[in-house]
Amino acid sequence: MDLQTLGQLLVGGLLLGAVYALAAAGLNLIFGVMRVVNFAHGDMMVLGAYVAFWLFFLWGVNPLVAILATAPLLFAFGWVLQKLLVNRVVGQPLLMSLILMWGVSLIITNAELKFWTSNVRSVPYFSGAIDVLGISVSQSRGVAFLVALVMSLGVWLFLQRTRWGKAIRATAQSAEMARVCGIDVERVRLITFGLAAAMAGVAGNLLVTILAVTPVTGPTFLLKAFSIIVIGGLGSFSGAFIGALVVGVLESFSAFTLNAQVADAVIYSSLILFLLIRPSGLLGVKE
Amino acid sequence: VTDLSPVPSPERGGVSPATSVATEDPETRTRVGLPLPFQGRGQGGEVRLWVLGALGLILVGLIVWPFVMPNYRVVFLALTFMYVGLASSWNLVSGYTGYVSFGHAAFFGLGAYTAALLMTRLGAHWLVAVVAGGLLAALVAAPLGYILLRLRGPYFAIAMLGLAAALEVTALSWESLTRGGAGLNLPPSLNTLQVYFAMGITMLVVVGLSYRIRTSKYGLRLLAIREDEEAAETLGINTTAHKVSAFVLSATFPGVLGGLYAWHLSYIDPNSVFRPILSIGMVIMSMFGGVGTVIGPVLGGVVLTLVSEAFWANAPEVHRAAFGILIVLVVLVMPSGVVGFLRQRGLIPAHWRV
Numbered sequence: 001m002d003l004q005t006l007g008q009l010l011v012g013g014l015l016l017g018a019v020y021a022l023a024a025a026g027l028n029l030i031f032g033v034m035r036v037v038n039f040a041h042g043d044m045m046v047l048g049a050y051v052a053f054w055l056f057f058l059w060g061v062n063p064l065v066a067i068l069a070t071a072p073l074l075f076a077f078g079w080v081l082q083k084l085l086v087n088r089v090v091g092q093p094l095l096m097s098l099i100l101m102w103g104v105s106l107i108i109t110n111a112e113l114k115f116w117t118s119n120v121r122s123v124p125y126f127s128g129a130i131d132v133l134g135i136s137v138s139q140s141r142g143v144a145f146l147v148a149l150v151m152s153l154g155v156w157l158f159l160q161r162t163r164w165g166k167a168i169r170a171t172a173q174s175a176e177m178a179r180v181c182g183i184d185v186e187r188v189r190l191i192t193f194g195l196a197a198a199m200a201g202v203a204g205n206l207l208v209t210i211l212a213v214t215p216v217t218g219p220t221f222l223l224k225a226f227s228i229i230v231i232g233g234l235g236s237f238s239g240a241f242i243g244a245l246v247v248g249v250l251e252s253f254s255a256f257t258l259n260a261q262v263a264d265a266v267i268y269s270s271l272i273l274f275l276l277i278r279p280s281g282l283l284g285v286k287e
Numbered sequence: 288v289t290d291l292s293p294v295p296s297p298e299r300g301g302v303s304p305a306t307s308v309a310t311e312d313p314e315t316r317t318r319v320g321l322p323l324p325f326q327g328r329g330q331g332g333e334v335r336l337w338v339l340g341a342l343g344l345i346l347v348g349l350i351v352w353p354f355v356m357p358n359y360r361v362v363f364l365a366l367t368f369m370y371v372g373l374a375s376s377w378n379l380v381s382g383y384t385g386y387v388s389f390g391h392a393a394f395f396g397l398g399a400y401t402a403a404l405l406m407t408r409l410g411a412h413w414l415v416a417v418v419a420g421g422l423l424a425a426l427v428a429a430p431l432g433y434i435l436l437r438l439r440g441p442y443f444a445i446a447m448l449g450l451a452a453a454l455e456v457t458a459l460s461w462e463s464l465t466r467g468g469a470g471l472n473l474p475p476s477l478n479t480l481q482v483y484f485a486m487g488i489t490m491l492v493v494v495g496l497s498y499r500i501r502t503s504k505y506g507l508r509l510l511a512i513r514e515d516e517e518a519a520e521t522l523g524i525n526t527t528a529h530k531v532s533a534f535v536l537s538a539t540f541p542g543v544l545g546g547l548y549a550w551h552l553s554y555i556d557p558n559s560v561f562r563p564i565l566s567i568g569m570v571i572m573s574m575f576g577g578v579g580t581v582i583g584p585v586l587g588g589v590v591l592t593l594v595s596e597a598f599w600a601n602a603p604e605v606h607r608a609a610f611g612i613l614i615v616l617v618v619l620v621m622p623s624g625v626v627g628f629l630r631q632r633g634l635i636p637a638h639w640r641v
Contacts, residue, residue, distance in 0.1 A: 031441070037441045037444070037445070085615065085619070088618075088619055089618065092622070094387060094440050094441060094444070095381075095387050095570075095574070095578065096618055096622055098387065098389065098441070098444055099567075099570055099571065099574060099614060099617075099618055100614070100615060100618040100619075102389075102567055102570075102614065103571075103610075103611045103612070103613075103614030103615040103618065104611065104615065105611070106564075106567075106607055106608065106610055106611030106614065107608050107611035107612060107615070109607070110605070110607040110608035110611065111608060113607075114605070114608070219452075219563060223448070223449060223452055226445050226448070226449070227449070230442075230445065234441070234442070259460070261456055261459055261460045262456070262460050264452075264456050265453050265456040265457055265460065268449045268450075268452050268453035268456065269449075269453050271445070271446070271449040272435075272446050272449050272450060272453070275435075275438055275442055275445070275446045275449075276434055276435075276437075276438075
């Protein structure tokens, strides 16, 4: 493998990783605030992908403009889900939330299959490549990377600099103490789930310009997001980014040297390996 | 024998004082599926006779069934046995120790592939192949359990999910051995009776074992781990040995059932034996009946297989979505399952360790 191919794979992986990071950070946010593992996260990504696809397919809408629809739609979806279902299992044994979210995932997948068929969908909007320092980068990856980065930065600023962001972080540290301090914890949870769903949706919206998506892509996305947060550290917002870069690079290298299927096996194995060596992840706090 | 001592003793199905702080009030104990402190056993003998009689009748019915029913119903019941066996196996580790596995299909698939390969490549007898499938699942589960059971809560669940996915991808891409997505064709089993009885006996063994464990000191120690692992450790329970042995037991039978399934269908591919819905099926069946109980997984297995079949027959297009809705409903309405529901209403005597 010559140096240029190496650089190519590295950059390609890093770019893809940033998009995964956006979704994984949402998964982490939900876990951090509610101790709920969102098994439907991959399906929310797929939902976002479908919003972008239909807007493009029906009206030729630019997938970047589509984000303006994806984000609020998925935010509302997450909000309603939290209000109706998730809210009832917060604080209950782990099994409850795991199985509940799995049920939600099944419902989403099969509703998609029913209404939108199992056809493989993608949005071939950005084609061609950009040349950066002798490394050619596919335009779709470059754009997705930039948008994902801006979005993640926005969420980070929201969490760090705003009152609601502070409330979310406080609730993540201790829901009890937050309540005592007068924080409306129920509302914080609604915002958290909505925000996380919107992040997943936007990530899906961006991914569909790079990869093809079907209703059953959800679990694949989910496992990648899991790998990312396990490597980065469960519950750590910034850990998701380190993890995502590792997963993105791992994926692009093993897909190149082996094949795409084996690439998935490599990622899942690294997930298990990381759980064994360092279950708290690179940046996670010990439970 | 009447024991009216106010302190629940471990032998009687209570937890020992060190762990009982959080679980002392009857309602909590009922909710988490623990028996209430022993309150005497008045007409136990008579009831036991009734129960044994009913079980005997059911057993006779099940033995007669394949000889009087059409083939379709025999196969259906054989598959019901399979699901009951799977759910009960899952319950051995996840129900009793509280380590929730979301990838038990891994062992089912391992057994299925082992049996299928032995039968196609080496021409092994089905019985040998199936037993080998179970043994391999156990062999893999031992070191795996030793490593993975150090993980708590969501980490263990995610690791098992990743394991099943990794195995599925391996079966897909190791084409020289498994023929990848093309799948394996086995010599067909034309004898439904053999499948029926093999599945039935495996199920009886699992359920019997589950009852034996639930009513033993070993089972109590497993429950202690579920309630509070640190406390259990402090009491001198070798938690690792207990968790791993329960894990190995709970992996063996899915291996056997996977082999039987492969033999019965005479065709398997990675998706059919590793699919996540199999793993989730075991969880939801146990939950429907009652996690951590003996009859819960049996009840859940029977009812959900029936419901699933009814949906397949009448509304196949909503089959999977209906399954999802059912999951959501169980969690919201009946989180402790049918058994827990009945217990709360006093319809199941509190000292029955079922």
